[in-house]
Amino acid sequence: MLRREFLSVRNGLTADDVRTAADTLAVRALALPELAGARTVAAYVSVGTEPGTLPLLDALRGRGVRVLLPVLLPDNDLDWGVYAGEGSLARVQHGGRMALFEPAGERLGPGAVTAADAVLLPGLAVDTRGMRLGRGGGSYDRVLARLEEAGAHPALVVLLYDCEVVEHVPKEPHDRPVHAVVTPSGVRRFPGGARAARGM
Secondary structure (H helix, E strand, C coil), X not given: CHHHXXXXXXXCCCHHHHHHHHHXXXXXXXXXXXXXXXXXXXXXXXXXXXXXXXXXXXXXXXXXXXXXXXXXXXXXXXXXXXXCCHHHEEEECCCCCCCEEEECCCCCCHXXXXXXXXXXXXXXXXXXXXXXXXCCCCHHHHXXXXXXXXXXXXXXXXXXXXXXXXXXXXXXXXXXXXXXEEECCEEEECCCCCCHHHCC
């Protein structure tokens, strides 16, 4: 129900709304200390009316950052490939779900994400504790579990619209808070997510 509500608001956005927000999100995200020093960033290609990521991906790549993008596997886990520009993306239809844009090149394996200095997570909302509401497929729950198992501690950042930072979202025992949320109006950090203070 909650997911449907957030998706309904997003579906009311125009292409201009999405494009303008994407440009602003890129500027704000690029100023984050967590991304300023990153050599490898795991990200994703936004689709539809999701907060846009392409301007940010291109800017990171322009800085010489190695950008990893996910490839959805049949069991909903994620493999990874390197972003080599918008022309390197393939539109892939996964069953009856929306088509995703995935890197067309070499597959690096699900464990490649553990090398990332920062991970940009998709989401529908984040609450005041830093808990993220995803789409419900569980792909990024597996990513976060893999990072934990590997002892990897990248900065976890979510890009959202302003109205998607809310008081409370449901929390499952396996959920982990993110370090920061970037919206068109600014950046919000969360307790327990002081990545920048630890020298990143």
